[in-house]
Amino acid sequence: MLYAFGFERVGIAVADLHFRDPDPLPGQETPESGVRVELRLLERGELPGTIYSARPITIGRPLWRVDLLQDADAPPHTFDRTHHHPRFDAWDPGPRVFVEELSRDPLLWLTSKLSDVPALLKESGIPAGEVPEADADALRRAAPEIADTVRRLLARVWSGDLRHDATDGGAEPVTSMRVSWL
Template identity: 55%
Template sequence: MLYMYGFDRIGVVVGDLFFVDPEPIKGQEGAERGVRLELRLIASGPLKGTIYSAYPIAVEDPVWRVDLLESVEGRPGSFDRTHHHPAFTDWDPGHRVFVRELSADPLGWLADKLADLDGVLSEAGFPADTAGPDDAAELRRAAPEIVAATGRLLERVRAGELGRPPAGELPVSADGKPAVVRTGWL
């Protein structure tokens, strides 16, 4: 499932995720599932038909990411893999950053971050004018809706409806290690 919220030049995308890293960092072994939220740059393209045609919409470069993940083998509600990526290099996120407040109250922490677009952009290395003139105010206004949608996705992941592995056995590489597995839009 994918939710998209678009403002002028900034968008938020939120979706469920199942993930296996074949080369995890120590303590992060095994499958993960949960919800991923990304702040992205967005753009509207020119009409491709008549005045009534749909506008092309591009969801572009990632700016910031939060992963509300848990280990599949762990206790539901543990948020034991919950982290964020304050910055990206091109399309690749920086290292996982674990924050006690994020794991303790993921939705509250997320609401605070969404209310501070200038701070998120600055930490990610983007100038404030990356956003449109009303993006910060509109994002703050939409933050409760975005946080609620994120919470609903988390509930559906925990219920086993979303964030599921692909059907069948999880693949392994030639050396017997888990292969890369990733389901979801993000």
């Protein structure tokens, strides 16, 4: 499932994520499930027809990411693999950064980050002009709604409504898997 919050030049994309790393970090060999949140560049296309036509929208390159992940078989609210990627090299994220506050209360941490976009940009090494001030203000105002969307999506992952098995349909577990829009 994919949710998008769009502003003028940037937006927030939120999706469920089910992942099995083919080269996991020690202690993270089992599949992961949760929700991914990304700050992305947006682009409005030209109207392809009349004034009433649907507008093409591109959700472009990521600027920042947080993964509210945990062992797929762990009880809800474990957040044992929750991390963020403050920096990207084009489309590839930098290493996972684990933060105690993020694992302890992910929605509070996320709301705090989205409420202070200038600090988030500075931490991520993104030039201040990349995100217009109006977008930063709109993102701050939308932070509680975004966090609520994340909370509801996490509940659906934990309930099994959005669960994906780590098998290829047979009895053998897969060694690599990524099911998500993001």
